[in-house]
Amino acid sequence: MFINRLLPDKNMNINLRSLGMLLIAFSIILMFLLTFIKVDNDKKSIVLCQKFEKENLDMNSCPAHKSNFSWLIIVAYGLVFVMMVVGLYIVMVKEKPGATKAMETSEQAKEEFAPVDISKMDEEEKTIYEIIKNKGGSAYQTDLIRETSFSKVKVTRILDKMELKKIIERKRRGMTNLVVLK
Numbered sequence: 001m002f003i004n005r006l007l008p009d010k011n012m013n014i015n016l017r018s019l020g021m022l023l024i025a026f027s028i029i030l031m032f033l034l035t036f037i038k039v040d041n042d043k044k045s046i047v048l049c050q051k052f053e054k055e056n057l058d059m060n061s062c063p064a065h066k067s068n069f070s071w072l073i074i075v076a077y078g079l080v081f082v083m084m085v086v087g088l089y090i091v092m093v094k095e096k097p098g099a100t101k102a103m104e105t106s107e108q109a110k111e112e113f114a115p116v117d118i119s120k121m122d123e124e125e126k127t128i129y130e131i132i133k134n135k136g137g138s139a140y141q142t143d144l145i146r147e148t149s150f151s152k153v154k155v156t157r158i159l160d161k162m163e164l165k166k167i168i169e170r171k172r173r174g175m176t177n178l179v180v181l182k
Helices: 002-006 012-054 069-092 106-112 123-134 141-148 152-164
Strands: 138-140 168-173 176-181
Touching: 012 069, 123 138, 123 141, 123 152, 123 176, 138 141, 141 152, 141 176, 152 168
Parallel strands: none
Antiparallel strands: 138 176, 168 176
16 A cells, blocks of 8 residues: 555554544534534525515526535545545554564564574575565565675576575565565
């Protein structure tokens, strides 16, 4: 979801839920305001029409009959309704179960890593391990390629060795892999 990418936070449900509630509350307030404005405008239109009728003037020349204000109010009600539906959608939608795993903070993620003997790793494995660890325990393979300046093949082979040693695990995400420390 697009909003999830804007707000990368571990408490995403709470943030999205409060945003949805805010939209709903704002749309309800606007609905009441529009209703009061509509009622006031209708009262003024009635007074105008009665005055035109009393003076025996042509009703087609009455400003209340020529006004586009009613259409503007209908459009405003429509926009408020759309805002309320969006707010309800945000409140009702549930986050995908695996989405929060990649968004953990680095402190929490560091506690969950399996113990690894770094002395048994070569320099390239250590480099990749440190990058993943500093990113909170998970990183996209394309990011590892970019940050290490290694070729795709070299990174893939290093990750293959690390996966055999049960240091990492790769999860397919579209056209790339998410590399996660065990």
